[in-house]
Amino acid sequence: xxxxxxxxxxxxxxxxxxxxxxxxxxxxxxxxxxxxxxxxxxxxxxxxxxxxxxxxxxxxxxxxxxxxxxxxxxxxxxxxxxxxxxxxxxxxxxxxxxxxxxxxxxxxxxxxxxxxxxxxxxxxxxxxxxxxxxxxxxxxxxxxxxxxxxxxxxxxxxxxxxxxxxxxxxxxxxxxxxxxxxxxxxxxxxxxxxxxxxxxxxxxxxxxxxxxxxxxxxxxxxxxxxxxxxxxxxxxxxxxxxxxxxxxxxxxxxxxxxxxxxxxxxxxxxxxxx
DNA sequence: CGAATTTGACCAGCGC
DNA sequence: GCGCTGGTCAAATTCG
Numbered sequence: 683x684x685x686x687x688x689x690x691x692x693x694x695x696x697x698x699x700x701x702x703x704x705x706x707x708x709x710x711x712x713x714x715x716x717x718x719x720x721x722x723x724x725x726x727x728x729x730x731x732x733x734x735x736x737x738x739x740x741x742x743x744x745x746x747x748x749x750x751x752x753x754x755x756x757x758x759x760x761x762x763x764x765x766x767x768x769x770x771x772x773x774x775x776x777x778x779x780x781x782x783x784x785x786x787x788x789x790x791x792x793x794x795x796x797x798x799x800x801x802x803x804x805x806x807x808x809x810x811x812x813x814x815x816x817x818x819x820x821x822x823x824x825x826x827x828x829x830x831x832x833x834x835x836x837x838x839x840x841x842x843x844x845x846x847x848x849x850x851x852x853x854x855x856x857x858x859x860x861x862x863x864x865x866x867x868x869x870x871x872x873x874x875x876x877x878x879x880x881x882x883x884x885x886x887x888x889x890x891x892x893x894x895x896x897x898x899x900x901x902x903x904x905x906x907x908x909x910x911x912x913x914x915x916x917x918x919x920x921x922x923x924x925x926x927x928x929x930x931x932x933x934x935x936x937x938x939x940x941x942x943x944x945x946x947x948x949x950x951x952x953x954x955x956x
Numbered sequence: 957c958g959a960a961t962t963t964g965a966c967c968a969g970c971g972c
Numbered sequence: 973g974c975g976c977t978g979g980t981c982a983a984a985t986t987c988g
Contacts, residue, residue, distance in 0.1 A: 827960070829979095831962070834978095835976085843978095847960095856979095
């Protein structure tokens with residue numbers, strides 16, 4: 683709502699695929715599936731501009747899924763987050779909840795909310811895009827833990843909230859389905875990964891890392907991002923690219939190059955420009 | 957049995 | 973001030 687206004691500014695600033703939006707969710711839903719030139723999602727662009735698979739072929743990206751790996755030490759993460767919130771207070775007594783415990787809990791909660799509030803002002807850049815998919819939880823190479831689900835106003839489909847399960851990584855994503863076109867999944871990423879993509883760590887499965895580090899376009903790794911999300915996750919990763927500005931720049935280039943017959947020039951741009 | 961998900965409760969921010 | 977909505981927490985439940 684009003685929150686969205688602030689967020690929209692971020693979208694306008696950072697998201698190369700969602701232009702001129704006053705309300706990200708509403709605009710997406712209202713404008714879909716019509717393809718206003720002023721608004722075109724990555725997936726729609728690929729769906730309409732050229733054969734979807736040809737892009738990934740051009741990128742030397744073959745499809746792969748279930749490339750998930752890294753084990754998650756969630757308990758320690760939980761503890762760490764708790765400690766950061768109530769570092770001075772002891773662990774809550776697990777026994778019977780008397781009033782003092784309850785008030786302690788409330789106090790803890792208020793501290794958490796205050797911390798959240800603070801974080802909100804320094805919100806991470808967000809990137810939203812649409813994907814045509816039957817599946818809600820799209821594979822992007824990272825491990826996510828669902829921490830909430832909310833009914834969306836004017837939509838029969840709920841919105842799910844996910845956090846990256848990697849320690850100290852605060853990247854979040856929201857996933858919801860368009861009520862106008864249920865085949866569309868709206869995914870919003872917030873923040874940048876501070877770690878390698880788990881899929882990448884296992885056997886160089888990402889051509890993006892490989893290419894980015896070596897700039898060897900001829901090398902065709904056996905697998906890689908199968909979906910736009912995966913591509914964007916790679917691009918979002920600090921290990922792959924550094925800042926939202928370059929990210930946007932590259933994405934804009936991506937859009938431009940997708941219209942060109944020679945897709946290899948895209949790779950050149952993606953991996954040589956910083 | 958530990959990890960992941962579900963779900964109701966809670967809170968902040970905004971509009972009226 | 974009240975109601976609505978988005979976002980998050982955390983206990984309960986389910987899953988592997």
